[in-house]
Amino acid sequence: MAERERRLKSPSPGGTFQARTRVMSADDVSRAVRRMAHEILERNHGADSLMVVGMQTGGVALAQGIVGAIGEIEGTQVPVGTLDATMHRDDFGLRPVLPEAVTEIPGDLSGRVVVIVDDVLFTGRTVRAAMDAIHSYGRPSAIQLAVMVDRGHRELPIRPDYVGKNLPTRLDEVVDVHRDGVDLGELK
């Protein structure tokens, strides 16, 4: 057991993350959150049928930020949930996977517009899994996708509806979204 714990906690073969450049400051991120909140309201003609769902774990804080901004603009509280799509992933057997946190969908999402929020959009596989997971809770009238960083390299026909920043990257680079902004770096 101890050995397995060490194996899990030890850095992946690529090494540990080292930031090279700060691509967005904390202020940039909060401006992008407010802009995306406006875009979501504009596209959906208000906040009435919305539900915002943050992907565990990187999208949870962003989802709360977007819902907070929508509340400031419209004066309404949009239901906000969290989603762990691990059990719908397509890479079982390729790498160790465990659910990271509990899913919490606030109420029935049938007939609502569900906005999936995540920090980084990369291959699109997490979003595909998330769309599958959402359908096991009901039939939303639409699913939209909001991400802080779109770094390209899609492997599935998925595109975001709301983007904080388009960031061209190399495959071997790593994007880290955290409370002080967004960093681009490598695993070393």
Added chain:
Amino acid sequence: MKTRGVRHLLSMADLDRDAIEQLLNLTESFAEVSERSIPKVPALRGKTLAWLFYEDSTRTRLSFETAAKRLSADTMNFSVSSSSVNKGESLRDTVETLSAMGIDGIVVRHGSAGVPQQITQWTEASVINAGDGSHQHPTQSLLDLYTARSHFGDLDGRRITIVGDIRHSRVARSNVLGFATMGATVTLVAPPSLLPPSLEGWPVEVEHDLDAVLESTDICYLLRMQLERQKQAVVPSLREFHHEYGLTVARANRLPTDSLIMHPGPMNRGVEISGEVADRPQSVVTEQVANGVSVRMAVLFLLLGSGLDVVDDRRVAA
């Protein structure tokens, strides 16, 4: 022994506190799946499980079946009464036949202790012990720990009193280890004829008088009289057993108000528990059954789907 990781769940003795806590935390994720309007996830799609039940079972078997289906695994039922076992096929040949069909997991229940451990030598599949003789029943213990933890938050320092036919109970053996590992104090209450011949090495206290421990009990865990395993009379009569060791209304009233009454099922009302006590809000028997599905989902996923080892290889081999 094998290149692939050996991933089995044979005994609570194989699980340390970290492993149990990981399993219980994982169970929360799967409990959430059961609440969805479509309670099914594709986590074990393409995996095949076989049930190898040489003993009767209602809830364990149906619970495993439900868990497997909610994870989208395929299941193969093996019923001893209608199988080649009746034609004299040995356990080893049966297991090797199942293995040759390319199954990923075998859930086994057998009347003899050690059978699941033995089966691991004959197959590449994950082996899950669903009860072997009077030895172990690890998934029952895990669901009991999960149920208790969901009420108390933390089991450190809690007092569990296990009452009844401890001698023949695999549930008791698993729970003694499970609750002690999680930091609870375990007290066994039974007449000497229903206790194992030796309790050496068991992390327990022993009491012969149920009335003496009721007030200091957080969890009153009742066991069925395992008449099918009792080779000779161990109590004068079931009525006398009920009088001395059954959880009657009067005894249940003396339990602390925030305590739990647990039972692994099947219950014999009027023997180890009075019918009225079994239906009290304190009694969490149906909750245990519901949690059983979530716990077994977590076990199946961890062993077959996650790519992680629940138990270190060498410790299983040892």
